[in-house]
Amino acid sequence: MRADAPARVDSVALPGGGALDLRAPRVMGILNVTPDSFSDGGRHFELSDALAGARAMAAAGAAILDVGGESTRPGAEPVPAAEERRRVVPLVEALAELDLPISIDTRKAEVAGAALRAGAALVNDVTGLADPDMAAVTAEHGAALCVGHIQGEPATMQRDPRYDDVVSAVYESLARACERAVAAGVASEALLVDPGIGFGKRLEHNLALLANLERFRSLAPVVIGVSRKRMLSELLEGRPVEGRLAGGLGAALAAVRNGARVVRTHDVGETVDALRVAWAIERAAGGAP
Numbered sequence: 001m002r003a004d005a006p007a008r009v010d011s012v013a014l015p016g017g018g019a020l021d022l023r024a025p026r027v028m029g030i031l032n033v034t035p036d037s038f039s040d041g042g043r044h045f046e047l048s049d050a051l052a053g054a055r056a057m058a059a060a061g062a063a064i065l066d067v068g069g070e071s072t073r074p075g076a077e078p079v080p081a082a083e084e085r086r087r088v089v090p091l092v093e094a095l096a097e098l099d100l101p102i103s104i105d106t107r108k109a110e111v112a113g114a115a116l117r118a119g120a121a122l123v124n125d126v127t128g129l130a131d132p133d134m135a136a137v138t139a140e141h142g143a144a145l146c147v148g149h150i151q152g153e154p155a156t157m158q159r160d161p162r163y164d165d166v167v168s169a170v171y172e173s174l175a176r177a178c179e180r181a182v183a184a185g186v187a188s189e190a191l192l193v194d195p196g197i198g199f200g201k202r203l204e205h206n207l208a209l210l211a212n213l214e215r216f217r218s219l220a221p222v223v224i225g226v227s228r229k230r231m232l233s234e235l236l237e238g239r240p241v242e243g244r245l246a247g248g249l250g251a252a253l254a255a256v257r258n259g260a261r262v263v264r265t266h267d268v269g270e271t272v273d274a275l276r277v278a279w280a281i282e283r284a285a286g287g288a289p
Protein backbone atom coordinates (compact mmCIF):
# COMPACT_ATOMS: atom_id res chain seq x y z
CA MET A 1 0.00 0.00 0.00
CA ARG A 2 1.30 3.50 -0.76
CA ALA A 3 1.99 5.58 2.30
CA ASP A 4 -0.72 8.05 1.36
CA ALA A 5 -3.32 5.43 0.36
CA PRO A 6 -6.46 5.06 2.49
CA ALA A 7 -5.63 2.71 5.36
CA ARG A 8 -9.15 1.35 5.40
CA VAL A 9 -10.94 -1.35 3.51
CA ASP A 10 -14.23 -0.11 2.12
CA SER A 11 -16.67 -1.68 4.51
CA VAL A 12 -17.95 -1.19 8.04
CA ALA A 13 -18.39 -4.11 10.44
CA LEU A 14 -21.90 -4.45 11.90
CA PRO A 15 -23.08 -6.46 14.91
CA GLY A 16 -23.86 -10.09 14.18
CA GLY A 17 -21.00 -10.49 11.74
CA GLY A 18 -22.51 -8.47 8.89
CA ALA A 19 -20.91 -5.55 7.10
CA LEU A 20 -21.95 -2.47 5.22
CA ASP A 21 -20.33 -2.64 1.79
CA LEU A 22 -18.82 0.74 0.92
CA ARG A 23 -17.08 -0.15 -2.31
CA ALA A 24 -19.71 2.16 -3.79
CA PRO A 25 -21.22 5.17 -2.01
CA ARG A 26 -24.29 4.46 0.09
CA VAL A 27 -27.21 6.57 1.22
CA MET A 28 -28.29 7.00 4.83
CA GLY A 29 -31.95 8.09 5.01
CA ILE A 30 -32.94 10.58 7.73
CA LEU A 31 -35.84 9.55 9.94
CA ASN A 32 -36.61 12.32 12.41
CA VAL A 33 -38.97 11.78 15.31
CA THR A 34 -38.79 15.29 16.74
CA PRO A 35 -41.82 17.53 17.30
CA ASP A 36 -40.83 19.81 14.39
CA SER A 37 -41.02 16.74 12.15
CA PHE A 38 -44.39 15.54 13.45
CA SER A 39 -47.01 15.47 10.75
CA ASP A 40 -49.59 17.38 12.79
CA GLY A 41 -47.01 19.91 13.90
CA GLY A 42 -47.26 18.70 17.46
CA ARG A 43 -47.74 16.01 19.98
CA HIS A 44 -49.58 13.18 18.28
CA PHE A 45 -46.78 11.68 16.27
CA GLU A 46 -47.88 8.48 14.61
CA LEU A 47 -45.49 5.58 14.56
CA SER A 48 -47.18 4.46 11.38
CA ASP A 49 -46.21 7.72 9.60
CA ALA A 50 -42.56 7.15 10.44
CA LEU A 51 -42.78 3.53 9.35
CA ALA A 52 -44.33 4.55 6.04
CA GLY A 53 -41.48 7.02 5.53
CA ALA A 54 -38.96 4.33 6.40
CA ARG A 55 -40.47 1.81 3.99
CA ALA A 56 -40.38 4.40 1.23
CA MET A 57 -36.71 5.17 1.92
CA ALA A 58 -35.87 1.46 1.93
CA ALA A 59 -37.67 0.99 -1.40
CA ALA A 60 -35.81 4.01 -2.80
CA GLY A 61 -32.47 2.37 -2.06
CA ALA A 62 -31.33 3.57 1.36
CA ALA A 63 -28.56 1.39 2.80
CA ILE A 64 -29.04 2.68 6.37
CA LEU A 65 -31.83 4.52 8.18
CA ASP A 66 -30.79 7.13 10.74
CA VAL A 67 -33.34 7.60 13.54
CA GLY A 68 -33.08 10.85 15.54
CA GLY A 69 -35.22 12.06 18.44
CA GLU A 70 -33.42 15.30 19.29
CA SER A 71 -33.05 18.20 16.89
CA THR A 72 -29.44 19.37 16.71
CA ARG A 73 -30.25 22.20 14.33
CA PRO A 74 -28.62 25.52 15.14
CA GLY A 75 -30.39 27.06 18.12
CA ALA A 76 -32.19 23.85 19.11
CA GLU A 77 -32.63 23.27 22.83
CA PRO A 78 -31.64 19.94 24.45
CA VAL A 79 -34.22 17.18 25.01
CA PRO A 80 -34.26 15.10 28.25
CA ALA A 81 -32.98 11.53 27.76
CA ALA A 82 -36.26 9.95 28.86
CA GLU A 83 -38.20 11.93 26.25
CA GLU A 84 -35.67 11.13 23.54
CA ARG A 85 -35.88 7.41 24.37
CA ARG A 86 -39.66 7.54 24.30
CA ARG A 87 -39.51 8.96 20.78
CA VAL A 88 -36.92 6.65 19.23
CA VAL A 89 -37.17 3.21 20.87
CA PRO A 90 -40.62 2.18 19.54
CA LEU A 91 -39.59 3.21 16.05
CA VAL A 92 -36.27 1.33 16.18
CA GLU A 93 -38.18 -1.78 17.33
CA ALA A 94 -40.69 -1.43 14.51
CA LEU A 95 -37.94 -0.95 11.91
CA ALA A 96 -36.72 -4.50 12.52
CA GLU A 97 -39.18 -5.51 9.79
CA LEU A 98 -37.04 -3.74 7.19
CA ASP A 99 -33.85 -5.79 7.17
CA LEU A 100 -31.71 -2.63 6.93
CA PRO A 101 -29.12 -1.50 9.45
CA ILE A 102 -30.62 1.15 11.74
CA SER A 103 -28.53 4.02 13.02
CA ILE A 104 -29.37 6.03 16.14
CA ASP A 105 -28.55 9.74 15.88
CA THR A 106 -27.97 10.78 19.49
CA ARG A 107 -25.42 12.47 21.72
CA LYS A 108 -26.54 10.55 24.82
CA ALA A 109 -25.11 7.15 25.79
CA GLU A 110 -28.33 6.32 27.61
CA VAL A 111 -30.40 6.81 24.44
CA ALA A 112 -27.83 4.96 22.34
CA GLY A 113 -27.94 2.00 24.74
CA ALA A 114 -31.73 1.83 24.64
CA ALA A 115 -31.74 2.01 20.83
CA LEU A 116 -29.05 -0.67 20.54
CA ARG A 117 -31.09 -2.97 22.80
CA ALA A 118 -34.07 -2.27 20.52
CA GLY A 119 -32.07 -3.45 17.50
CA ALA A 120 -30.02 -0.52 16.18
CA ALA A 121 -26.70 -1.48 14.59
CA LEU A 122 -24.88 1.85 14.48
CA VAL A 123 -24.50 4.86 16.78
CA ASN A 124 -24.31 8.22 14.99
CA ASP A 125 -22.87 10.73 17.47
CA VAL A 126 -22.46 14.21 15.98
CA THR A 127 -20.52 15.32 19.07
CA GLY A 128 -17.71 12.79 18.63
CA LEU A 129 -18.06 11.17 22.08
CA ALA A 130 -18.89 14.18 24.27
CA ASP A 131 -20.78 11.75 26.52
CA PRO A 132 -17.98 9.82 28.25
CA ASP A 133 -20.02 6.58 28.24
CA MET A 134 -20.87 6.59 24.54
CA ALA A 135 -17.96 4.49 23.26
CA ALA A 136 -18.30 1.84 26.00
CA VAL A 137 -22.04 1.46 25.37
CA THR A 138 -21.38 1.07 21.65
CA ALA A 139 -18.64 -1.49 22.31
CA GLU A 140 -20.84 -3.47 24.70
CA HIS A 141 -23.28 -4.09 21.84
CA GLY A 142 -20.63 -4.72 19.20
CA ALA A 143 -22.20 -1.87 17.25
CA ALA A 144 -20.72 0.42 14.63
CA LEU A 145 -19.98 4.06 15.51
CA CYS A 146 -19.94 7.23 13.44
CA VAL A 147 -18.03 9.98 15.25
CA GLY A 148 -18.79 13.52 14.17
CA HIS A 149 -17.19 16.88 14.82
CA ILE A 150 -18.91 19.80 16.49
CA GLN A 151 -17.50 23.06 17.86
CA GLY A 152 -19.64 24.17 20.80
CA GLU A 153 -23.22 23.14 21.55
CA PRO A 154 -26.17 23.06 19.13
CA ALA A 155 -27.89 25.93 20.99
CA THR A 156 -24.95 28.31 20.45
CA MET A 157 -22.57 26.72 17.91
CA GLN A 158 -23.31 29.13 15.04
CA ARG A 159 -22.74 32.32 17.06
CA ASP A 160 -19.14 32.94 16.02
CA PRO A 161 -17.30 29.79 14.94
CA ARG A 162 -13.57 30.30 14.40
CA TYR A 163 -10.67 28.05 13.42
CA ASP A 164 -7.02 28.67 12.53
CA ASP A 165 -7.03 25.69 10.18
CA VAL A 166 -10.43 24.02 10.10
CA VAL A 167 -9.34 20.88 8.21
CA SER A 168 -6.49 20.14 10.64
CA ALA A 169 -8.60 20.95 13.71
CA VAL A 170 -11.43 18.65 12.61
CA TYR A 171 -9.01 15.92 11.56
CA GLU A 172 -7.25 15.97 14.94
CA SER A 173 -10.54 15.93 16.82
CA LEU A 174 -11.86 12.97 14.81
CA ALA A 175 -8.55 11.13 15.16
CA ARG A 176 -8.74 11.51 18.96
CA ALA A 177 -12.36 10.35 18.99
CA CYS A 178 -11.43 7.26 16.95
CA GLU A 179 -8.61 6.48 19.38
CA ARG A 180 -10.93 6.84 22.35
CA ALA A 181 -13.51 4.60 20.69
CA VAL A 182 -10.97 1.87 20.02
CA ALA A 183 -9.59 2.18 23.58
CA ALA A 184 -13.14 1.60 24.86
CA GLY A 185 -13.46 -1.58 22.79
CA VAL A 186 -15.08 -0.48 19.52
CA ALA A 187 -13.52 -2.35 16.60
CA SER A 188 -11.59 -0.04 14.29
CA GLU A 189 -13.41 -1.76 11.40
CA ALA A 190 -16.69 -0.55 12.94
CA LEU A 191 -15.85 3.18 12.81
CA LEU A 192 -17.00 5.96 10.50
CA VAL A 193 -16.07 9.65 10.67
CA ASP A 194 -18.04 12.78 9.77
CA PRO A 195 -16.57 16.31 9.73
CA GLY A 196 -19.97 17.70 10.77
CA ILE A 197 -21.16 20.14 8.13
CA GLY A 198 -22.87 23.08 9.87
CA PHE A 199 -21.91 22.03 13.40
CA GLY A 200 -20.11 25.15 14.59
CA LYS A 201 -18.88 26.11 11.11
CA ARG A 202 -19.34 29.00 8.69
CA LEU A 203 -19.68 28.56 4.94
CA GLU A 204 -15.92 28.90 4.38
CA HIS A 205 -15.26 26.14 6.96
CA ASN A 206 -17.87 23.81 5.44
CA LEU A 207 -16.43 24.33 1.96
CA ALA A 208 -12.85 23.71 3.12
CA LEU A 209 -13.92 20.43 4.74
CA LEU A 210 -15.90 19.24 1.72
CA ALA A 211 -12.93 20.07 -0.51
CA ASN A 212 -10.53 18.05 1.67
CA LEU A 213 -12.42 14.89 2.57
CA GLU A 214 -9.66 12.78 1.10
CA ARG A 215 -7.62 13.57 4.20
CA PHE A 216 -10.18 11.97 6.52
CA ARG A 217 -10.23 8.63 4.72
CA SER A 218 -7.13 7.47 6.56
CA LEU A 219 -9.24 7.46 9.76
CA ALA A 220 -12.34 5.60 8.62
CA PRO A 221 -14.99 5.69 5.87
CA VAL A 222 -16.35 9.23 5.60
CA VAL A 223 -20.00 10.21 6.16
CA ILE A 224 -21.35 13.56 4.94
CA GLY A 225 -24.61 15.26 5.86
CA VAL A 226 -25.44 18.38 3.91
CA SER A 227 -29.07 17.70 3.02
CA ARG A 228 -31.24 20.86 3.27
CA LYS A 229 -28.67 22.60 5.46
CA ARG A 230 -28.12 26.35 5.68
CA MET A 231 -24.86 26.03 3.77
CA LEU A 232 -26.97 25.45 0.66
CA SER A 233 -29.02 28.59 1.18
CA GLU A 234 -25.81 30.57 1.65
CA LEU A 235 -24.68 29.41 -1.78
CA LEU A 236 -28.15 29.84 -3.33
CA GLU A 237 -29.29 33.35 -2.38
CA GLY A 238 -31.18 32.43 0.75
CA ARG A 239 -33.13 29.54 -0.77
CA PRO A 240 -35.73 28.14 1.68
CA VAL A 241 -35.52 24.51 2.85
CA GLU A 242 -37.97 23.20 0.23
CA GLY A 243 -35.84 24.55 -2.62
CA ARG A 244 -32.50 23.04 -1.60
CA LEU A 245 -32.73 19.55 -3.17
CA ALA A 246 -30.63 20.20 -6.28
CA GLY A 247 -28.03 22.04 -4.23
CA GLY A 248 -27.86 19.13 -1.83
CA LEU A 249 -27.35 16.71 -4.70
CA GLY A 250 -24.54 18.87 -6.05
CA ALA A 251 -22.85 18.82 -2.65
CA ALA A 252 -23.33 15.05 -2.32
CA LEU A 253 -21.72 14.36 -5.69
CA ALA A 254 -18.78 16.63 -4.93
CA ALA A 255 -18.38 15.01 -1.51
CA VAL A 256 -18.32 11.50 -2.96
CA ARG A 257 -15.86 12.58 -5.63
CA ASN A 258 -13.65 13.88 -2.82
CA GLY A 259 -13.81 10.65 -0.83
CA ALA A 260 -17.11 10.39 1.10
CA ARG A 261 -18.74 6.95 1.11
CA VAL A 262 -21.98 7.58 3.00
CA VAL A 263 -24.36 10.45 2.23
CA ARG A 264 -26.94 11.28 4.91
CA THR A 265 -30.04 12.77 3.31
CA HIS A 266 -33.77 13.44 3.53
CA ASP A 267 -34.11 12.79 -0.22
CA VAL A 268 -33.14 9.16 -0.62
CA GLY A 269 -34.42 8.27 -4.11
CA GLU A 270 -32.95 11.36 -5.75
CA THR A 271 -29.61 10.90 -3.99
CA VAL A 272 -29.40 7.18 -4.84
CA ASP A 273 -30.01 7.96 -8.53
CA ALA A 274 -27.54 10.84 -8.63
CA LEU A 275 -24.83 8.80 -6.93
CA ARG A 276 -25.35 5.79 -9.19
CA VAL A 277 -24.83 7.90 -12.28
CA ALA A 278 -21.89 9.86 -10.91
CA TRP A 279 -20.24 6.68 -9.60
CA ALA A 280 -20.53 4.92 -12.96
CA ILE A 281 -18.70 7.85 -14.53
CA GLU A 282 -16.04 7.86 -11.79
CA ARG A 283 -15.41 4.18 -12.41
CA ALA A 284 -15.24 4.61 -16.17
CA ALA A 285 -12.67 7.36 -15.59
CA GLY A 286 -10.63 4.98 -13.46
CA GLY A 287 -10.98 7.36 -10.51
CA ALA A 288 -12.57 4.93 -8.09
CA PRO A 289 -12.02 1.29 -7.13
Ligand code: YH5
Pocket residue numbers: 072073074105124126146148194196197198223224225226227228229230241264
Ligand atom coordinates in the same frame (compact mmCIF):
# COMPACT_ATOMS: atom_id res chain seq x y z
C1 YH5 B 1 -24.56 15.17 9.88
O1 YH5 B 1 -24.17 16.09 9.16
N1 YH5 B 1 -26.64 16.24 10.87
S1 YH5 B 1 -28.86 16.61 12.42
C2 YH5 B 1 -30.19 21.80 9.80
C3 YH5 B 1 -30.97 21.81 8.65
C4 YH5 B 1 -31.25 20.64 7.98
C5 YH5 B 1 -30.77 19.45 8.48
C6 YH5 B 1 -32.64 23.06 7.55
N2 YH5 B 1 -27.17 14.52 12.18
C7 YH5 B 1 -25.73 15.27 10.69
O2 YH5 B 1 -29.67 17.13 9.58
N3 YH5 B 1 -25.36 13.04 11.53
C8 YH5 B 1 -27.49 15.78 11.79
O3 YH5 B 1 -31.39 23.03 8.20
C9 YH5 B 1 -26.07 14.19 11.49
N4 YH5 B 1 -23.87 14.00 9.97
C10 YH5 B 1 -24.27 12.96 10.77
N5 YH5 B 1 -23.51 11.84 10.78
C11 YH5 B 1 -28.87 18.18 11.54
C12 YH5 B 1 -29.54 18.14 10.21
C13 YH5 B 1 -30.02 19.43 9.66
C14 YH5 B 1 -29.74 20.62 10.30
